[in-house]
Amino acid sequence: MxxxxxxxxxxxxxxxxxxxxxxxxxxxxxxxxxxxxxxxxxxxxxxxxxxxxxxxxxxxxxxxxxxxxxxxxxxxxxxxxxxxxxxxxxxxxxxxxxxxxxxxxxxxxxxxxxxxxxxxxxxxxxxxxxxxxxxxxxxxxxxxxxxxxxxxxxxxxxxxxxxxxxxxxxxxxxxxxxxxEASSCNVVTPSVNVDLGQHLKSDFNGIGSSGAVTNFQIRLQCDASMGVNVQLDGDATVGANGVLNLNGDSTASGVGVQISRNGEPVQFGQPINVGQSIAGTFPIDFEARYYQTTAQVTPGKGNATATYTVTYY
CATH class of the missing domain: 2.60.40.3310 (Immunoglobulin-like)
Structure with missing residues (x-):
């Protein structure tokens, strides 16, 4: 809020x-x-x-x-x-x-x-x-x-x-x-594109294996000392924590995209308390990586999408 x-x-x-x-x-x-x-x-x-x-x-x-x-x-x-x-x-x-x-x-x-x-x-x-x-x-x-x-x-x-x-x-x-006194937070990055790079099929050796981590940020412009929550939503993979299913236009299969914060997979649909803001640009750090979800991996284009909601108080 x-x-x-x-x-x-x-x-x-x-x-x-x-x-x-x-x-x-x-x-x-x-x-x-x-x-x-x-x-x-x-x-x-x-x-x-x-x-x-x-x-x-x-x-x-x-x-x-x-x-x-x-x-x-x-x-x-x-x-x-x-x-x-x-x-x-x-x-x-x-x-x-x-x-x-x-x-x-x-x-x-x-x-x-x-x-x-x-x-x-x-x-x-x-x-x-x-x-x-x-x-x-x-x-x-x-x-x-x-x-x-x-x-x-x-x-x-x-x-x-x-x-x-x-x-x-x-x-x-x-x-x-x-x-x-009006205090607020504004989103600086309404859209965040995360390039996970290219990976070999051999990088994945079984369900739960994953590719290299790519760091990314959601950035806000805030007044100081405001409590901030971020909630991520998306098409989650059943049975795999913090993993998004690939979009329908993807040609790869057998993998999803896992999103984490401080090394812990996020829970989609649940607010994440990211602490108190600092005055000025307030970055919120996340990590993303490919994550094997089935026994067989098919190479190709693999994209996933999540939305995020920021609330502050």
Whole structure:
């Protein structure tokens, strides 16, 4: 799974101290808390370019807000509103930032509702209705497309707010910035031709005998310290480890092509961990040789084909 590292360098969610709004509290509604600050600190995430859109790269939760005590309320029915700072909509629950591929989703965990949303609240003169955040808010950083390095800074540092409709805001969520570092590996050798040379029939003296080894490489261009797997697939010979059957256009018979790494035959269809990448060109070494598969060898042209898949993380 080819990886893209993303670092939310400063993910700080703050329920801000009371903000002076353009509206005043009505006589039947009021703010009920001055303990409004929750700091989520720093969140570091990693993504992989093979991950589908919608993958959650990292999450952080506020926990109970104001000790689970009430934040605001009214002596009447009212609507509790939660909105992003710019009033923007969310597509499939995800708010798209101005950084390509980077989205944010905020969930009010008390009600399992995703911002933006409206929540009806009941209240009366005899029984005041209240707004709470007893469980917390959950911030998800979501992949929305191809990602690249960059930074998203929230204008004014304010991500979203909660308010009573027609009244003042009573809660704020602050997010300073999300920094993204894109890390990747690219294949330098999409096609590798390995010349096994010419061999005499007499070089093979029975099933399991083999010709001289030819070394070859799959080369990648990578960022440093990325885990890399390589998987080889092909028409494998039954009963012979790491041996490919010859292609149909071959005129030779009785042999196949064995592929090894560090002297050990590969297992086709199984990922091979080749360690951590180095910055720049990262070569992955293999060996190939002809391998006798039947009692009788017929001279001629002998070609075999394998495909390889590289994943990184």
């Amino acid at each position: 080819s990886r893209v590292k993303a670092t939310i360098a400063v993910l700080t969610a703050l329920w801000m101290m009371k903000h002076v709004g353009t509206l005043a509290w009505a006589d039947d509604c009021s703010d009920e808390s001055n303990n409004d600050t929750v700091n989520l600190g720093v969140l570091t995430v990693s993504s992989n370019s093979a991950d589908p859109v919608g993958t959650v790269l990292g999450s952080k939760e506020t926990g109970a807000y104001n000790g689970g005590k009430r934040l605001a309320g009214c002596f009447r029915d009212y609507i509790e509103e939660w909105r992003y700072f710019d009033g923007g909509a969310a597509v499939d629950g995800v708010y798209q930032t101005t950084l390509p591929g980077l989205g944010v989703r905020v969930t009010h965990q008390d009600h399992d509702l995703i911002v933006p949303f409206d929540l009806p609240r009941g209240g009366s003169l005899a029984n005041r209705g209240h707004s709470y955040v007893k469980v917390g808010l959950k911030v998800d950083v979501v992949k929305t497309g191809a990602m690249s390095s960059g930074q998203w800074s929230v204008p004014g540092g304010l991500l979203l707010l909660g308010k009573i409709k027609g009244e003042e805001e009573f809660a704020y969520l602050k997010l300073d910035a999300i920094n993204v």
